[in-house]
Amino acid sequence: MKAAVYKGNGKLSVEEWNGRMPEEKEVQIKVSYCGICGSDIHILQGSEDHRMHLPSVIGHECSGTVWRVGSKVESAKPGDRVAVWPVKSCKECFACKEGYGHVCQYLKVRGIETEGAFQYAWTLDEEALVKIPDTVSMLHGALAEPLAICCHVVKRGNVKKGDFVVVIGGGPIGIMTALVAKAAGADVVLSEVNEKRLKKAAELGIHTVNPVKEDLLDAVINQTLGRGADVVFETSGSQPGVDSMVQLPKVHGTVVLVAIYGKPMTVDLKQLYYYEKNVVTARIQEKADMEKALELLAGNEIDADKIITSVLPLADIQKGFDKCMDRNGSEVKVMIQCDAD
Numbered sequence: 001m002k003a004a005v006y007k008g009n010g011k012l013s014v015e016e017w018n019g020r021m022p023e024e025k026e027v028q029i030k031v032s033y034c035g036i037c038g039s040d041i042h043i044l045q046g047s048e049d050h051r052m053h054l055p056s057v058i059g060h061e062c063s064g065t066v067w068r069v070g071s072k073v074e075s076a077k078p079g080d081r082v083a084v085w086p087v088k089s090c091k092e093c094f095a096c097k098e099g100y101g102h103v104c105q106y107l108k109v110r111g112i113e114t115e116g117a118f119q120y121a122w123t124l125d126e127e128a129l130v131k132i133p134d135t136v137s138m139l140h141g142a143l144a145e146p147l148a149i150c151c152h153v154v155k156r157g158n159v160k161k162g163d164f165v166v167v168i169g170g171g172p173i174g175i176m177t178a179l180v181a182k183a184a185g186a187d188v189v190l191s192e193v194n195e196k197r198l199k200k201a202a203e204l205g206i207h208t209v210n211p212v213k214e215d216l217l218d219a220v221i222n223q224t225l226g227r228g229a230d231v232v233f234e235t236s237g238s239q240p241g242v243d244s245m246v247q248l249p250k251v252h253g254t255v256v257l258v259a260i261y262g263k264p265m266t267v268d269l270k271q272l273y274y275y276e277k278n279v280v281t282a283r284i285q286e287k288a289d290m291e292k293a294l295e296l297l298a299g300n301e302i303d304a305d306k307i308i309t310s311v312l313p314l315a316d317i318q319k320g321f322d323k324c325m326d327r328n329g330s331e332v333k334v335m336i337q338c339d340a341d
Contacts, residue, residue: 003119004317004336007055010046014315017057019121024072027126029082031338033142033311034117035061036324038171038260043112044321047262051112059118059336060086060111063132063141073126081132083144084117084124085290086110102152102286109284118317120338130290133298139311140297140304142335145285147293147302150176152285154184157231157256161185166220166229166248169236170197170208172333173258176307177233178206183301186231189223191216191244196330204306211244220248228253235259239266246271254278308333313340 003017022028036059042048043058066080076082088108089101096104108114110124132141150173159165163186167178170192178188178201190206192198198208209219220229228250234241237259245255246268255277272279296302309331312320320334 001120029064032138062117148285148289153282163230174235
């Protein structure tokens with residue numbers, strides 16, 4: 001069976017991979033589609049080698065069909081259509097016992113610390129599975145995991161109907177965060193400098209601002225009659241994004257940190273202090289967020305066909321990574337079909 005095997009130092013190879021049979025509480029799924037995630041890009045750039053047992057199959061944004069089940073599996077059966085929740089918690093630490101297993105102190109992410117989804121058949125524990133509704137295609141179902149992150153960050157920002165929301169950064173997570181906030185009833189503006197991404201966001205019905213061409217703060221102040229944004233999501237991971245995020249919220253407004261910052265950022269704390277602005281962090285997602293994401297997909301509240309911009313066979317996965325890493329490209333979400341001949 002073919003798999004995309006990461007060998008360290010940025011080396012990825014599609015080759016034969018002997019998948020293991022499921023143990024008592026495990027299942028084996030035939031993987032249909034798996035999206036290329038920002039975390040996968042970090043892996044290919046060599047920054048996550050210390051977290052991995054190499055060589056290893058990577059990937060976690062997937063849909064698949066249950067193929068084999070262990071003797072003590074209770075919640076799944078062959079033929080079930082499923083997405084995968086990538087969180088693997090210890091269940092024993094303080095965070096887990098408080099009900100926050102998604103930020104477990106000994107968290108493992110499937111596809112990083114453990115074997116992942118860019119392969120024909122993937123064996124994993126049954127608790128990872130979330131059933132895909134019959135009305136959601138397998139291709140769209142593979143969006144559930146990244147969309148669940150966006151459901152989680154919008155929940156963390158406590159977005160309500162009528163809120164004015166700013167999303168800084170128009171990558172896949174930024175665009176989908178804007179869409180989830182809109183689905184919650186918010187008025188949303190997305191800030192992005194890449195004109196191709198701005199065009200894609202506009203096609204999805206999102207109001208956009210290019211901060212290189214238009215003053216973002218002025219635009220927000222004008223649209224909110226001087227109040228400022230209720231909630232700001234920083235998804236860009238950039239210093240200009242951090243500079244903007246502290247200025248945009250209203251008095252007692254909220255900033256949600258979504259991006260992973262590869263280096264320390266400079267933050268103008270007085271902008272937060274003077275007006276008692278709230279800062280919230282958001283990491284990964286809870287299983288309930290996976291269910292919410294699939295509910296949004298089933299209700300056609302998210303235009304998955306516009307978000308998924310390329311579908312490639314597993315043999316062309318390197319081409320998929322190249323598309324994702326093109327900073328001037330127009331890709332939003334690249335999907336790899338793992339069961340293609």
